[in-house]
Structures are given as C-alpha cells and as structure tokens.
Amino acid sequence: MSPKNHKVRVGISIGDFNGIGPEIIMKSLADKTITDFFTPVIFGSGKLFTYQKNIFKLNLNFNYINEASQAQAGKLNMVNLVKENSVVELGTPTEESTKMAIDSLEAATEALLKGEIDVLVTAPINKDEMVKMGFKHAGHTGYFEEKFNKKGLMFLVTEELKVAVLTHHIPIAQVAENISKEKIKKQIRVLNQTLIEDFNISKPKIAVLGLNPHAGDGGVIGKEEIEIIAPAIKELSDNGILTFGPFPADSFFQPEKYKNFDAVLAMYHDQGLAPFKTLAYEEGVNYTAGLPFIRTSPDHGTAYDIAGKNIADERSFTEAIFAAIKIFRNRSEYNDLMSNRLQPRKMVVDNGIDEDLPDESEA
Incomplete structure (x- = not known):
C-alpha cells in the first residue's frame, strides 16, 4: 500500500491524567469523521476516560482492546492498561496519575518499536514527579534517545x-x-x-x-x-x-x-x-527529530491550573497529530524515492564500451 493510501495508526500516550491530557486528547478526537483520516490508538484506561468524558460532556465511544495490534480502523481504540477505577484529583499530580503516565508512555513506545503503531503523539507529563517515581529522564527526548539508541533533536515546528x-x-x-x-x-x-x-x-x-x-x-x-x-x-x-x-x-x-x-x-x-x-501560540508542535521513529507532542505542559475547567485548548494537540501523520507520509515517500532511484549503468572503463550494447561482431 502506498504511503498516501495507508491509514496511519497514531499511538497516543495520555500524560498525567490530573492535568489536561485526557481533555485535549478527547477534544481532538471528538469529530465523528476523525477516523476517516487516521486510526487512533490511546494507551490509557477506559474507566478513567469515561469518567472524564462525562465531566467535559463529550460524546465519544471507545473500542477497548488489550494490545495495539488489535486496533480497528474507523474506531477510537483504547488499549486498556488499567481496568480498575482511578482516583482523579484534577489539578494535582498524584502517585497514581504519575504511574499511569509512565505506564502509558512505555506501552506506547513498545507498540511503536513492534510496528503496531506508525507514529506516537505524547500528552504532557510532569517530569519532576516522574523522576521521583524512578523515571530516569528529564523529559521525553532523553527517554526516546535511550529507547531508540540514537541522539534526537528537539524541534518546535509550525x-x-x-x-x-x-x-x-x-x-x-x-x-x-x-x-x-x-x-x-x-x-x-x-x-x-x-x-x-x-x-x-x-x-x-x-x-x-x-x-x-x-x-x-x-x-x-x-x-x-x-x-x-x-x-x-x-x-x-x-x-x-x-x-x-x-x-x-x-x-x-x-x-x-x-x-x-x-x-x-x-x-x-x-x-x-x-x-x-x-x-506560535496554540499551534506549535514539539517534534523529536533525528530518530528512526516519529514522535510529536503539543508545545505546552500539564496546565494543572485549568485542569477540569473545560477550557483547555486542544489545537496544539490536534496539530501534533496531523504533523506526525504528515511527517510519516513525507518520510515514507522520501524513502520510497531513494530506494527506487535509477542506478547508473555499469561501464567497461578500459575500452569505453557500454556493456549494455551488443558487440557489432555479434549483430
């Protein structure tokens, strides 16, 4: 299937669920036609997202799956990492919300490495709280550099x-x-x-x-x-x-x-x-360039001060999704172009005769 016809599988890690992560994710996916453009795969919790979608009065239905390979086109897929109820304290990072942020990121990255998703879009995390929980990196970039064994470049784009x-x-x-x-x-x-x-x-x-x-x-x-x-x-x-x-x-x-x-x-x-x-207010996208896989995120943080107030602007997260899709297609087309380049014909250097032409004595 050509890159243009391939429906890109977009993995989404949820970040700290006591911030604005789930809100901007769901607002970005609220349009009923969104799955015509790509296949979303959220790494989170069905009960958590059901609780929060009711707070924000959003009408979404999720397809619950156990792993990303089960994702279906045309649906909002949710890899259900946690089946129990979560204690939500909007505006305040907790041990539970931090642990789920780490688990979501690690599960999404593993799916990316396995080829079960094509790109990864990450919702905002609380770096300090994650480090306290044993996360070894002061942000996403260092984490992906270690996972992919290659240095990345923080690149903010519009x-x-x-x-x-x-x-x-x-x-x-x-x-x-x-x-x-x-x-x-x-x-x-x-x-x-x-x-x-x-x-x-x-x-x-x-x-x-x-x-x-x-x-x-x-x-x-x-x-x-x-x-x-x-x-x-x-x-x-x-x-x-x-x-x-x-x-x-x-x-x-x-x-x-x-x-x-x-x-x-x-x-x-x-x-x-x-x-x-x-x-680039609300339009900027953070892209980790130079890696073998594509990861984008919005250019803002967890915004605890507005969490739960239904005023978070999802535009940067939406831009991050479509930027990842566009980069994936551009890179796929570039790689196809490079792999299909015409190779120069081999020449016989000592006598100048093109080996592809018949010898006149054989004609």
Missing part, C-alpha cells in the same frame, strides 16, 4: 516557523560548556536531513543564533561566537549545507528576518522556545 535547540533540559549555568563546534555541526546535519526527508524542503536554509548578547559583539561579550559557532557555520557552508549566522537572538525573531530561513538553531532551551511559544 508551517512558518521551525526552531531547534542545541542543548535541551540543562541548567543555564551549564549551557556554554555543552556547546562545541562538533556538536553544532552534528546537530545541523541532523536538522538539514530532517528538513529534506520529513518536510520536503530540498535545499534548506538554516539560521544559527549566537550564545551571547548581540552574538558576542565581536568578542566583547563572549568568545563562543568567534571560536566555536562561526567556524562550525563556515565548515558546514563549505560542505554544501546552507547555514547562516551567528545572529543576535534578541532581534532575530521578527517576521521579516526568520521568514527568510527554513529553520533556526538556538543554543539553549529558552532562547528558542520563548519566542517560538509566543509566536
């Missing part, structure tokens, strides 16, 4: 703005020591290939931000731009990757500037995510 970050969830005091020329080159190569494979941009233009105010101001406010960032940009440019900068971060995110590029590499988390979340 149609018009795409921002990657060089360093992920580390203290600001450790950012400078975690920046190197080789790391920049490696991450930009990943970003460049992602833009080609996953976003159908044949010759991406990538902007790189400086680390220091005013991009170091010629070395007056820091040497990283001169000694690390600019040399990395030059080496990449010399090797055919269209890389530009380093640009001062404080003035870069103006429409007439960032729209000249296909993607931006920020040096650290808040340098890239603060402007992204301001410009």
Whole structure:
C-alpha cells in the first residue's frame, strides 16, 4: 500500500491524567469523521476516560482492546492498561496519575518499536514527579534517545516557523560548556536531513543564533561566537549545507528576518522556545527529530491550573497529530524515492564500451 493510501495508526500516550491530557486528547478526537483520516490508538484506561468524558460532556465511544495490534480502523481504540477505577484529583499530580503516565508512555513506545503503531503523539507529563517515581529522564527526548539508541533533536515546528535547540533540559549555568563546534555541526546535519526527508524542503536554509548578547559583539561579550559557532557555520557552508549566522537572538525573531530561513538553531532551551511559544501560540508542535521513529507532542505542559475547567485548548494537540501523520507520509515517500532511484549503468572503463550494447561482431 502506498504511503498516501495507508491509514496511519497514531499511538497516543495520555500524560498525567490530573492535568489536561485526557481533555485535549478527547477534544481532538471528538469529530465523528476523525477516523476517516487516521486510526487512533490511546494507551490509557477506559474507566478513567469515561469518567472524564462525562465531566467535559463529550460524546465519544471507545473500542477497548488489550494490545495495539488489535486496533480497528474507523474506531477510537483504547488499549486498556488499567481496568480498575482511578482516583482523579484534577489539578494535582498524584502517585497514581504519575504511574499511569509512565505506564502509558512505555506501552506506547513498545507498540511503536513492534510496528503496531506508525507514529506516537505524547500528552504532557510532569517530569519532576516522574523522576521521583524512578523515571530516569528529564523529559521525553532523553527517554526516546535511550529507547531508540540514537541522539534526537528537539524541534518546535509550525508551517512558518521551525526552531531547534542545541542543548535541551540543562541548567543555564551549564549551557556554554555543552556547546562545541562538533556538536553544532552534528546537530545541523541532523536538522538539514530532517528538513529534506520529513518536510520536503530540498535545499534548506538554516539560521544559527549566537550564545551571547548581540552574538558576542565581536568578542566583547563572549568568545563562543568567534571560536566555536562561526567556524562550525563556515565548515558546514563549505560542505554544501546552507547555514547562516551567528545572529543576535534578541532581534532575530521578527517576521521579516526568520521568514527568510527554513529553520533556526538556538543554543539553549529558552532562547528558542520563548519566542517560538509566543509566536506560535496554540499551534506549535514539539517534534523529536533525528530518530528512526516519529514522535510529536503539543508545545505546552500539564496546565494543572485549568485542569477540569473545560477550557483547555486542544489545537496544539490536534496539530501534533496531523504533523506526525504528515511527517510519516513525507518520510515514507522520501524513502520510497531513494530506494527506487535509477542506478547508473555499469561501464567497461578500459575500452569505453557500454556493456549494455551488443558487440557489432555479434549483430
């Protein structure tokens, strides 16, 4: 079946159920025609979702299954991980909600590795509470890097703005020591290939931000731009990757500037995510680029302050679902194209005769 005709199986982990995870999941799936576009597979609890759908007055019916391989097209499939009632305390993380967030994520990831789902969309988690429960990673990215045995790239995307970050969830005091020329080159190569494979941009233009105010101001406010960032940009440019900068971060995110590029590499988390979340409010998607599997999520957190009030906006989660589907199809088509490329005909070098042509003496 061609990528265009394949109905993508979208796995969904529920995050912390005392946050807005179940609400935005169900609101995203509430349209009766949604299963015409993809096959949802939620890793959660039937009783939990029934309880919460009644709170939000949503009319959904789930197809309860024991494992993702049993999912049926045309239905809202629920892998029923917990059959008992859950104690819901909306707005407050609990040991039970944290455990289910971990169990949901692990079950969904296992299904992804088995090929039972095609992509994974993750609802927001509480990182601190999960670490207290023995989860070893300060977020989804590190978890997937370990599971897939490959380094990922945090990549925030909309149609018009795409921002990657060089360093992920580390203290600001450790950012400078975690920046190197080789790391920049490696991450930009990943970003460049992602833009080609996953976003159908044949010759991406990538902007790189400086680390220091005013991009170091010629070395007056820091040497990283001169000694690390600019040399990395030059080496990449010399090797055919269209890389530009380093640009001062404080003035870069103006429409007439960032729209000249296909993607931006920020040096650290808040340098890239603060402007992204301001410009792409409720439309942004967090995509873990560079991995062999596709994982997206909304660009917001658990939002405990509005949990249960029926005011959570599901648009970012909906965008995350359709971004995952689009990336899956783009990547499938790219891989098909690469595998079906015409191979050059073998030539006999010593006499210049094309082996595919008959010898005149045999004609």
